[in-house]
Amino acid sequence: MPLVLDPAAQDLLFREARTANTFTDEPVTEEQVKAIYDLVKFGPTAFNQTPLRVVLVRSAEARERLVPLMSEGNRAKTATAPLVAVLAADNEFHEELPRLFPHFPQAKDAFFGERPVREQTAGLNAALQAAYFIVGVRAAGLAAGPMTGYDADAVQREFLDDDHTPLMVVNIGRPGDDAWFPRSPRLEYDDVITTV
């Protein structure tokens, strides 16, 4: 058995989990989001920089501000998902580094003194953490619906600030009726992986 992860867990996280387009109205609780975060916060990032920041859109007022900023095809599901999360990269993550990377507190200035460098590394590492977050949503028995179709400048203006770059918006909940398309094909191993 080349994988040691339990087959049921493989199904839960990857094989049977799907990107949901409809949801039931069962709420997603604060307790669930805390449990997800407390698991996936351990996923690795460079220099333990952990630049992901999350805005949970819970109020009706905030939802009404978000929905029109989504691409047309993403509006109905964003309007009806039990919980919507805006995931962003904190381009000023380096302020936390002396605490987060105590082995080498000088990294804050030695490696991350310049904003363009920070934006590049925050984008990559927050994307890693976004993937861990999606896996964590699935670990809670929920479905995630990550979306990159939205007006990024407007989302940043409405929900973030100049130091936070939006990465994606994620609908979260239990899948509803007709929640997904048939699974699309994946590339074969030999299309993706070469050996030298």
Next chain:
Amino acid sequence: MPLVLDPAAQDLLFREARTANTFTDEPVTEEQVKAIYDLVKFGPTAFNQTPLRVVLVRSAEARERLVPLMSEGNRAKTATAPLVAVLAADNEFHEELPRLFPHFPQAKDAFFGERPVREQTAGLNAALQAAYFIVGVRAAGLAAGPMTGYDADAVQREFLDDDHTPLMVVNIGRPGDDAWFPRSPRLEYDDVITTV
């Protein structure tokens, strides 16, 4: 129980898994890498674009070309890990889209006709897949050592081409002696997650 994932699986993938800096000499087999890929290929990406490409550095000759391109602090572990993988984003992923996203084959040209757009979305989505890959390595009972400290231009020139942007280099194997530092602190829920 807010998480439905088995606690042993939570430990394997997140809580007890660590970024390894030393490895035993037990080989990582092709069968293991295939099992990892066949699991994590299902992780979601925008338009199912799946732009991650992987170069497995297996020959001594290729290893000798890679090691000097790593940052000094990454050389010894890259020289001794049982397997080293170069992870990259395919900026020409759109060529596969008619096959990968059959619901809307026009996406290839309608959304991804321009190279800067492709580079941006390939970078984000390949990073998501890099995180799934790291989770998959752990699902195989192995440790990953992802690194972003290397000469990216030189790695691209030696191991990739103009259409493939390196994302990270990942050492893979069973952890050896003194494989890691003590776990660094993580941000608290309230530092990362806000509700509106």
